[in-house]
Amino acid sequence: MGLFGPAWQSENPRKAIKAINKLTDQNTLSIAAQEAASWNARLAAFDRLTDQQIIEGIIMSNANPFIRMPAVERLTDQRIISSIAKNDKDGAVRLSAVKILTDQLALEYVAANDTFDQARSTASIKLNTLILPHGTWSFKRNGGSVYYSYKADSLFVAGEILKKLVFIQPQTYYMVDTPDGTLGRDANGFFTEKPIKIRDLTINSTLGEVDSIKPQSLTMFGETIKNQSAVAHIKANGQYAKLILMMKCGKCGYESPIETEEGDFERQCYSCGTINKAHRAKITVNTTMGIVEI
Ligand SMILES: [Zn+2]
DSSP states (O other): OTTSSSSSSSHHHHHHHHTTTTTHHHHHHHHHHHSSSHHHHHHHHHHHOOOOHHHHHHHHOOOOOHHHHHHHHHOOOHHHHHHHHHHSSHHHHHHHHHOOOOHHHHHHHHHOOOOSSHHHHHHHHHHHTTTTOOOOOOEEEETTTTEEEEOSOOOOOHHHHHHHHOOOOEEEEEEEEEEEEEEEEEESOOOSSSOOSSSSSSSSOOOOOSSSSSSSSSEEOHHHHHHHHHHHHHTTTTTOOOEEEEEEOOOTEEHHHHHHHHEEEEEETTTTTOEEEEEOOOOOEEEETTEEOO
16 A cells, blocks of 8 residues: 555554544445455444445455455345345355344245354244244343243233244243243243143133033144153153143133143133143153153
8 A cells, every 4th residue: 555545544553443434435435344454444444334235245245254244234224134144155144144134034044044053043043032022032041041031911822922933942941921820932842840820810802601611632732752751851850840732622722732631630721711621641751761651
C-alpha cells in the first residue's frame, strides 16, 4: 500500500479504525472489510456494513471463511440468510447463517440434511423453540444435559406444547410445569419425575360428566423400546418412573399422555375431563441390571 493510500489502509490499526468509523460509503466499507491491514480494522468495517446486496456479494465472492463468517453476521434479509444456510459449501459459514436464521422451513431443511453436525443440531434446537406458540423456554445446563422449562395452566396445554416438539436432541429435556403436575418430553417420548394429578384436573372443555368409560385405545408414543428401557433403568435405580402412554378418550377421542401402571387404573381425559377406566398388562424389560417389571 502506498504512502498516499486512504487512511483505512494504514498499518496502524488505531488510525485505520478511526478512518473506517468515518466511512459511510458501503462499497468502500466492503473493500475495507476484506482488505484492511488488521483484523480489528476489518471487523470495524463489517460493523458499518448494512447493504444486504453488497454483503451477499462478499459472501459469494470471497474465498476466505474468516471474511465470509462476519459478513453473514451482518445479514438481516432472511431470504439471503436461508439461501446461505442451505447452500454454502463451507459448514462453518452455514452454521453462522443458521444462528440468525428464523425461517422454519429452512431450519427444518438444515436440521434434516446438513452434513455438518453442529449446523444440524443448532437448527434442531432453534426449531424446538421457534415452533412453540408460547414464546421461549427458560433453560439450564447440567453437564451434558440441557433442561428447558415452561409454565402452563393445565396438563392439556402441556401435552399440546410437548406433542408439537420435533427433532429432540439426546440429553435434552423439556418440562412443562402445571398446577396439576409436571409433564416432560425427551428424545424417547413423554416422562414424569413424580406423580401427576389424576383427578380434578383443569380441563380444556367439558362435555358433561361421564364416568366409567373405556378409552378407545392406549398406545405408545415416540421410541417405544427406548422409552420402556429408560423407565426400567430409572426404576432399577430406585427412582420414580412411569411408562407414559397416549390414552384416546372414549368420550371425545382426545389423546392424553397419561402415567400408566400394570393392572386397572382410572385417568381423567385432559381435554373433556371424562374419567376413562383403562387396563395395561405388565411389561418386562431386560436391562443391564436384570429383568425389570414396569
Ligand atoms: Zn375426552
